[in-house]
Amino acid sequence: MKFNRKYVVAAAIIALIAIPLMIKAGRGESSKEVEIAVAGNQAIRPTILASGVLAYLTEVNLTSEVVAKVREILVEEGDTVEKGQLLLRLDPESYRNAIEREEASRRQGLISIQRQRLALALAEKKLERGAQLFERKMIGQSEYDDLRNGRDLARVELQSSEEAVRRADAILGEARDQFSKTDIRSPISGVIVALPIKVGETAIASTNAFAGAQLMQIADTSAIQAELKVDEADISKIAVGQDVNVYAAAYPDLALKGKVHQIALAPTLENQGRSYEVTALLETPKDISLRSGMSARADIFLGDGGEKLAVPVEAVGTDVDEKKKVTRFVWVDRDGVARKVVVQTGLSDDSWEEITSGLKPGDRVITGPGKTVRGLVEGERIRQAEAKPGKDGADDKDAGSDAEDDADTGDAGE
Numbered sequence: 001m002k003f004n005r006k007y008v009v010a011a012a013i014i015a016l017i018a019i020p021l022m023i024k025a026g027r028g029e030s031s032k033e034v035e036i037a038v039a040g041n042q043a044i045r046p047t048i049l050a051s052g053v054l055a056y057l058t059e060v061n062l063t064s065e066v067v068a069k070v071r072e073i074l075v076e077e078g079d080t081v082e083k084g085q086l087l088l089r090l091d092p093e094s095y096r097n098a099i100e101r102e103e104a105s106r107r108q109g110l111i112s113i114q115r116q117r118l119a120l121a122l123a124e125k126k127l128e129r130g131a132q133l134f135e136r137k138m139i140g141q142s143e144y145d146d147l148r149n150g151r152d153l154a155r156v157e158l159q160s161s162e163e164a165v166r167r168a169d170a171i172l173g174e175a176r177d178q179f180s181k182t183d184i185r186s187p188i189s190g191v192i193v194a195l196p197i198k199v200g201e202t203a204i205a206s207t208n209a210f211a212g213a214q215l216m217q218i219a220d221t222s223a224i225q226a227e228l229k230v231d232e233a234d235i236s237k238i239a240v241g242q243d244v245n246v247y248a249a250a251y252p253d254l255a256l257k258g259k260v261h262q263i264a265l266a267p268t269l270e271n272q273g274r275s276y277e278v279t280a281l282l283e284t285p286k287d288i289s290l291r292s293g294m295s296a297r298a299d300i301f302l303g304d305g306g307e308k309l310a311v312p313v314e315a316v317g318t319d320v321d322e323k324k325k326v327t328r329f330v331w332v333d334r335d336g337v338a339r340k341v342v343v344q345t346g347l348s349d350d351s352w353e354e355i356t357s358g359l360k361p362g363d364r365v366i367t368g369p370g371k372t373v374r375g376l377v378e379g380e381r382i383r384q385a386e387a388k389p390g391k392d393g394a395d396d397k398d399a400g401s402d403a404e405d406d407a408d409t410g411d412a413g414e
Contacts, residue, residue, distance in 0.1 A: 031381035035368040036333055037315065039359045041307040046349045047299040048237060050278065052228035054248060054294040056219035057281070060188055063213055064203035065181045066090065077195040081186045081218065088184040088215060090203055095179040102172040109165035116158035123151040190220040193292065224282055224290050226258065228298050229268070229275040238263055243301040244280040248294050256290075258282035260300065303347050309359065310352040315367045316345060330355075331376050333364040338380045 068090035075087050130147040133139045194217035197203065204213050226246045230238055238260060245255040262279040280298065284290060311330060319327040332339045343358030359365070366373055366382065376382075 031336070031383045032338075032372055032376070033385045034333075034338075034366045034372055034376075034382045036364050036384045037312050037367045039309060039311050039355065039363040039365050040361050042310040042352045043305055043307050044303055044310055044347050044349050044352050044354055045305040046302045046347050048230065048234045048302065050228040050230050050298045050300055052226055052277075052296055052298065054224055054246075054282075054290055054292060054296055055227050056193075056221060056292045057223035057225050058188055058190065058220040059193075059292065060190075060218045062087075062184065062187070062215045062218060063205070064090065064184065064215055065205050066095065066178050067202065067205055068092070068094070068182055069202050070197055070199050073195070073197070073199055075192055075195070075216075077192050079192045081190065081192060083186055083189045085186045086183055087186055087192075088197070090182040090184070092179055092182040095175065095182060098175040099172065099179055102168060102175045106165060106168035106172055109161060109168050112161040113158065113165060116154065116161045120151070120154035120158050123147075123154040127151045184215060186218060188218060188220060190218045193217050193219045193221075219292060222284075224284050224292070225261065226256075226280045226282060226296055226298060228278045228280060228296075228300075229270075230278050230300070232267060232274040232276065235263070235276045235278075237302055238278055238300060244282075244298050245301070246280065246282055246296050246298045248290060248296045250290070250294060251288060254285075254288070256282045256284065308346065308354045309356075309361060310354050311359070311365045312367050313348055313351060313353045314370065315365045315373075316343070316353050317373070330359065331366040331373060332359070333366060333382060333384070336381055336383065338366065338376045338378065338382050340376075340378050 070088065071091045072089040073087075074089070075081060081087065127147045127150070130139060130144050134141075134144040194214075197215045203215060226244070228244075228246075240260050240263065242260045244258045244260060246258055247253075247255060258280040260278060261281045264277040267274040267276050278300070280300075315330050317329050317331075319329060321327070327342055328345050329340055329342050332341050341358050344356045346354035346356045348354060366376070
């Protein structure tokens, strides 16, 4: 009897331990442990990454309109100049000679006009006397016609001389204009950012990259923009007015706020790829120094950052049927059972994806683990995984403490 009593006591202890474990195991055999998030309003702001360079908003490459040697340079690189200020003088001697030559030609034209006017007056008097003689039958028709033709020819020669003077005036005006262009003045107010020409070099009237073609570069450094390259796959999402954060290479941690100002219509080819130039106007802080040509990267924000009904991006799956029709879906916890719900999606960022239809706030959406979610079937029983300490620090600790308190209370109840 003593021996049997020991076995009975041992069997009772084993039963007390094993039965609750079997019950718990029985409850979990037909359910999968999953992670669940509640659908709710979230701030979604997707971005498109782009790279490019900074450039001054107003930048002028100053070139000469005449060919002449540089006689005097009145500014230095880095100087601040005003619009209309004299910057540089070219040798004007050849253009001054051209003015004197054309002035002499004009004076000759005026003398010719005076001569033709006298000749016309004389021809008119001869014609007048000839008319009187013709009426008296003292000269014939042929002589009278010669007098009239002489008068008409004098008129034509006078008109020709007057036109010659007008032509001389035009040529003289052009010569004076060329002479005035030997004084190079600033077309804008700004700063001299480049000054490649030197005294004694010849300025060339050309826009090509020849020596002497560029005199200097002037820029308004108070305003700067970012010239960004956006891939052709993303350009349809860009619109004027969208917010942009630009990070210059010299200030990689400083976000320069701006807005999309202009979108190129024609693409540029680069490394067998196509991209479009997007210009963004920037709000430049006064305590930093930005320069044209600095490389930069940018985040172009597509949304307004407003709150929208959303779920974690990992919760949204995709089905593609035989006709290649794409369907988006999520798994939802309905009273401990997995249900597949077809949804319509909108904007998304790195964390959240907007749900435009199919869900309502408060729906419990299954987010993971990924392997478990991929293996779910409609109607399968599920249970929420216990909370684990993670990113939230104190909240996770509090949640863990509450769970332990509940466990202790449960044990006490048992």
